[in-house]
Amino acid sequence: MKIYVAEVLGTFLLVFLGTASVVTGGFGAALPLGQEAIGLAFGIGVICAAYAIGPISGAHLNPAVTIGVFLAGRMPASQVVGYFVAQIIGGILASFALLIIVSGKTGGHTGGFGANGWDPAVWGMSSAFLIELIATFVFVTVILGVTAQKHATAFAGLVIGLTLAAIHFAVIPVTGTSVNPARSIGPALFSGGAAIGQLWLFIVAPLIGGAIAGVVAKTGIFEKD
Template sequence: MNKMIAECIGTFTLVLLGCGAAVIAGADIGLTGISFAFGLALIGMAYGIGPVSGCHINPAVTLGVVAAGRMRMGEAIGYMIAQVAGAIAAALVLMIIASGKAEYSIAENGLGQNGWGAGYLGEYGMAAAFLFEVVATFLFVVVILGATGAGAPAAMAGLAIGLTLVVIHLVGINVTGVSVNPARSIGPALFAGATALSQLWLFIVAPVIGGVLAGVLFKSGLLDSQGD
């Protein structure tokens, strides 16, 4: 149970602070600031809850760990339930906080939800959004599995993983708002309206594909030092 609580708190923190940076402070800090908000939130949680649960705080990461043979599916299901619960709670808290400002409208200002197409940030098409999410999640999970594998310097893992998330956001915010994390997408979408909900499937399917591909690569021994 302590692992589930840690995963719930960790995902709550990532979504509240990352999406909160976009919704509350986006006009002041810009895309670079939002990118660092997500990455720094992850770094903090990596060192805060990493010793408890491994700080997956992302169903795509958890499934990647399963695919790599480092976790059983039974435990993974509990992790993913906790992650989604944390993300939903964070989105609700963020909506309540943002609504405290008279000019705020969820229809106009959003809730940090992911998306694509006309009217969404860079207005990239669905194919570009899907490809970005698969590739970005794959690279993200490769870093995670490598940084937490045997022989890797454990003290540096959180920093490496968090900075990778920063770079992914710097490149991808205009494409999809960057998910690489189904829980991070599910939370805001539940409150953001019909368009976000209709597009949510992509931010579940694409990150899962990317995460599992990375796990399979490590399971094959091609990148895992344990396979040498």
């Protein structure tokens, strides 16, 4: 049970720190953080969680990472669903916490909750799907690489966090960057509307990307002899 509680907390940290940077800072005139700072917020959120709860659960924080770890042969099937549930709960709790916070904003809050989405007038669905799939594959491949037994390093959490930040720099203009179904579900539930209609993509594409990364890692092609 401890590993699942750790995943709830870790995913909460990631989603709260990342989406709060959008909801309370974001792109508004008052606090124009911009995509670089938002990307760093998500990356630092991963770093915080990795060192806080990594020794307990591995700090997956993301169903796409869990499916990749499982397909790479590094965790039992019996734990996969538990990880998924814990991560989704953590993401929803993070968005609920933001709901409570912004409810006290003078004049009300109309800016959403950092949900992912793409603008059909600018980007086609295929573009959004492909960039999320590829970005998740890259992210999970890095995670599986730096956490492989032969590659063990105390800097794994830092590498993973910086990789996520770099992915945000590249992907935010297209989809707002998910690469994590748990990161997308909570904000979409509280944002409603188009975010709910597009949510499927931010579940399916990352899971496929993570699965491909896991299958590739299973071959050992990127592990040293």
